[in-house]
Amino acid sequence: MQKNLILYNSLSNKKEEFKPIKDGKVGIYVCGPTVYSSSHMGHARSAIVFDVIVRFLRIVGYEVTYVKNFTDIDDKIINKASELGVDSKDISEKFKQEYIEDMRNLGCIDPDFQPCVSDNIDGIIDLISRIISNGFAYESNGDVYFQIDKFKDYGKLSNQSTDSMLTNHRIEFNPNKNNDLDFALWKKAKDDEPGWESPWGKGRPGWHIECSVMSCNHLGKNFDIHGGGRDLIFPHHENEIAQSESINDGCFANYWLHNGLININQEKMSKSIGNIINIRDALDKWNFNLIRIFFLSHHYRTPVDLSEEKLLEVEKSVRKIVKKINTQGNNSGDKGFRDLWKEAMLDDFNTAKAFGIFFKYINEGLINQSNIKEIEEFEFVMGIKGWREIFINQKENINEEMISEIVIKRNNARKDKNWKLADELRSQAESLGFILIDNKDSTTWEPIDQ
Ligand SMILES: [Zn+2]
Numbered sequence: 001m002q003k004n005l006i007l008y009n010s011l012s013n014k015k016e017e018f019k020p021i022k023d024g025k026v027g028i029y030v031c032g033p034t035v036y037s038s039s040h041m042g043h044a045r046s047a048i049v050f051d052v053i054v055r056f057l058r059i060v061g062y063e064v065t066y067v068k069n070f071t072d073i074d075d076k077i078i079n080k081a082s083e084l085g086v087d088s089k090d091i092s093e094k095f096k097q098e099y100i101e102d103m104r105n106l107g108c109i110d111p112d113f114q115p116c117v118s119d120n121i122d123g124i125i126d127l128i129s130r131i132i133s134n135g136f137a138y139e140s141n142g143d144v145y146f147q148i149d150k151f152k153d154y155g156k157l158s159n160q161s162t163d164s165m166l167t168n169h170r171i172e173f174n175p176n177k178n179n180d181l182d183f184a185l186w187k188k189a190k191d192d193e194p195g196w197e198s199p200w201g202k203g204r205p206g207w208h209i210e211c212s213v214m215s216c217n218h219l220g221k222n223f224d225i226h227g228g229g230r231d232l233i234f235p236h237h238e239n240e241i242a243q244s245e246s247i248n249d250g251c252f253a254n255y256w257l258h259n260g261l262i263n264i265n266q267e268k269m270s271k272s273i274g275n276i277i278n279i280r281d282a283l284d285k286w287n288f289n290l291i292r293i294f295f296l297s298h299h300y301r302t303p304v305d306l307s308e309e310k311l312l313e314v315e316k317s318v319r320k321i322v323k324k325i326n327t328q329g330n331n332s333g334d335k336g337f338r339d340l341w342k343e344a345m346l347d348d349f350n351t352a353k354a355f356g357i358f359f360k361y362i363n364e365g366l367i368n369q370s371n372i373k374e375i376e377e378f379e380f381v382m383g384i385k386g387w388r389e390i391f392i393n394q395k396e397n398i399n400e401e402m403i404s405e406i407v408i409k410r411n412n413a414r415k416d417k418n419w420k421l422a423d424e425l426r427s428q429a430e431s432l433g434f435i436l437i438d439n440k441d442s443t444t445w446e447p448i449d450q
Contacts (some may be wrong), residue, residue, distance in 0.1 A: 027219035035095035158234035208239035211223030226253035289387035
């Protein structure tokens with residue numbers, strides 16, 4: 001088969017053939033979390049998307065270097081620490097460890113390098129000094145700002161004029177800046193804030209500079225793929241480009257990949273709405289394989305609407321599929337499955353199409369236990385190794401006592417007209433593999449897939 005890899009490059013806004021800088025090798029940098037609170041399902045989606053991209057690149061033969069950073073110095077971390085009266089390092093370390101655990105629990109492979117800002121202060125000061133010497137930044141009252149009107153390509157990634165940046169984005173106004181769009185490379189520290197000595201006094205790095213430094217450290221000043229969520233395109237990624245390209249003649253990252261964001265029950269996920277779902281809470285309720293299958297059955301660039309009902313739907317179809325893998329007769333021989341799903345992935349990592357092909361083949365009885373190697377390869381790339389066992393075991397472990405208890409509670413809830421509880425009990429039964437049937441006076445149950 002071996003067709004070429006095509007990917008959608010946010011920098012050109014079109015699909016392009018992927019050409020690595022070095023034959024057979026790929027360097028990929030993905031922006032990681034700011035570690036000031038528990039990670040949520042938005043982080044989970046981005047991590048799963050890039051995990052599968054790295055796995056796939058490796059399986060088609062590339063030697064991949066995968067880098068993801070931790071932002072462990074940031075105003076949000078400092079504010080949280082002062083709120084709680086603790087050291088900001090305690091906050092960042094706690095949530096960094098939590099994130100590493102969450103990623104492993106989601107079945108993501110560890111990146112090859114996971115650098116932190118706090119370990120790169122010297123490199124950051126050095127890069128800022130070079131940007132100033134090249135005439136692209138200025139010092140002002142202990143802060144250092146990048147002067148965007150010096151960089152003629154500013155706006156090339158987000159594809160917008162400076163006027164639209166000013167009207168469409170929240171810009172920090174600060175009397176130290178020459179231009180409202182200039183952004184901080186270095187921020188002066190207040191007396192009670194953490195800071196590092198620098199040629200401009202005690203301070204800390206601005207947010208964007210770290211990624212220019214850490215990507216270059218591990219992948220070189222020009223590398224293949226830069227990834228992250230869509231929300232990072234402006235200002236973060238735009239600013240990374242400006243910083244890096246102001247000191248190098250060539251291009252920073254050749255291909256920019258951005259995953260779509262998630263909504264919760266059709267609403268934007270946000271602190272102000274209060275609908276943020278942490279990865280830990282989701283994993284208490286749902287098996288990680290199910291979360292992966294749910295996200296990967298969408299193309300990585302599209303938005304995803306996450307809801308309990310949708311996860312239940314996925315769970316129902318997954319149960320049926322597992323049953324088919326295990327009950328179909330022998331159907332050995334190459335039916336083209338491997339070529340087809342890989343072709344889907346070579347076309348801008350279309351996991352949604354690849355899963356569609358996978359489920360169709362199983363439904364039609366074309367792949368089952370007799371071609372388990374093909375199934376296992378697909379499972380490896382999607383990171384869902386073990387999903388079959390989990391759904392089989394779950395079903396075997398259910399005893400009738402559990403479901404009878406739910407039915408009794410639900411009968412009482414219906415009598416009391418407590419519809420909320422009644423609904424919750426229905427979801428509970430469904431997650432155990434049973435459907436509740438409401439009769440006139442009482443409720444009975446049946447296994448979902450019979
Ligand atoms: Zn970044």
